[in-house]
Amino acid sequence: MPGTEVPGGMSREVPTELPSTRPRPEGRPRTTPSRPDDVGPVVDCAVYVDGRREPPVEPQEALRTAVDKGGFVWLGLYAPTEDELGTIAEHYRLHPLAVEDAVYAHQRPKLERYDDVLFMVLTTARYVEHDRLTATSEVVDTGEVMVFVGPHYVITVRHGEHGGLADLRRGLESQPDLLCLGPSSVLYAVADSVVDSFVDVATAVEEDVEELEASVFSPERTDDIGRLYQLKRELLSLRRAVSPLEVPLEKLAEKQIDVVPAAMRSYFRDVEDHAIRVRDQVAALDELLTSILQASLARTSMADNEDMRKISAWAGIIAVPTAIAGIYGMNFEFMPELRWRYGYFAVLLVIVTACVLLYRGFKRNGWL
DSSP states (O other), X not given: OOEEEOTTXXXXXXXSSOOOOOOXXXXXXXXXXXXXXXXXSXXXXXXXXXXXXXXXXXXXXXXXXXXXXXXXXXXXXXXXXXXXXXXXXXHHTOOHHHHHHHHHOOOOSEEEEETTEEXXXXXXXXXXXXXXXXXXXXXXXXXXXXXXXXXXEEEEEEEXXXXXXXXXXXXXXXXXXXXXXXXXXXXXXXXHHHHHHHHHHHHHHHHHHHHHHHHHTSSSOOOOHHHHHHHHHHHHHHHHHHGGGHHHHHHHHHSOBTTBOHHHHHHHHHHHHHHXXXXXXXXXXXXXXXXXXXXXXXXXXXXXHHHHHHHHHHHHHHHHHHHHHHHHTSOOSSXXXXXOTTHHHHHHHHHHHHHHHHHHHHHHTTOO
């Protein structure tokens, strides 16, 4: 069985069969995120030794080169299919359960350990620009980044149209002191970039919340219920991406893990602090939106009550002439004042006086 040499004269065997996914009961089939037909799964592949990028090497030879030179390989993938990632998983001995999660995506942010390999799932977020928030506006667009971290490799798997790691890779290559700390430095850089994007998204969403707050409490009568529910629903997507990150980052910062040197723990602790800050900000925005929603519902209810009071007041005023006209419109021969010369004018005077008194009373009580 073929093997890969590692320091110390030991070799680890590479399985000859592709890892299989776990048995799955019958049900709704899971869909694999797709990518454009003209784009391959491998975005970039490079070997890093002492924090420096080595000359280009084929992905099939990258791991062997990294082990021989005492460095690590960073393989970047974009929405690979099951067969494409299966071939890579055979070469790098990735666990089949982690491979299945990386292929089908739509996973909750988490950190799992398979022997000497770490597998981390991060949800990415991007603020969607819009001229005006509506009841159907998309505010937060989410994607996913999965990271495999082994002793001599790091594999990043990206899903979604945003969250590209090309700029991140170039920025990290300009910091050889950080890359010298091994594959976990890439995991830190990815996690730090994701959390920083959360900060930007939360700040932009906060502006939408302030705009809605001003609209709800403006003198003009507005209907913001739909927009409030939409923003609250979009904020929930951001909350689902941020909140679960605290536990994985705490493990990376506090626990002893083979592929994470002690020097990297302080870096992950810093990312954890940022994630907690964003989590608190998102929670505060969610509570504020709840308060604004309740205020909007209360204001709508008050406006409806005010309309009902006005309608009731005018109905009461109109009821006076209606009642008098109805009474004297009855065809009875013997009715008082029917043959009185000033009866018509007296009835009009009574109607006008009663209506004026009612109007003044309703006006004084705030019904009109």
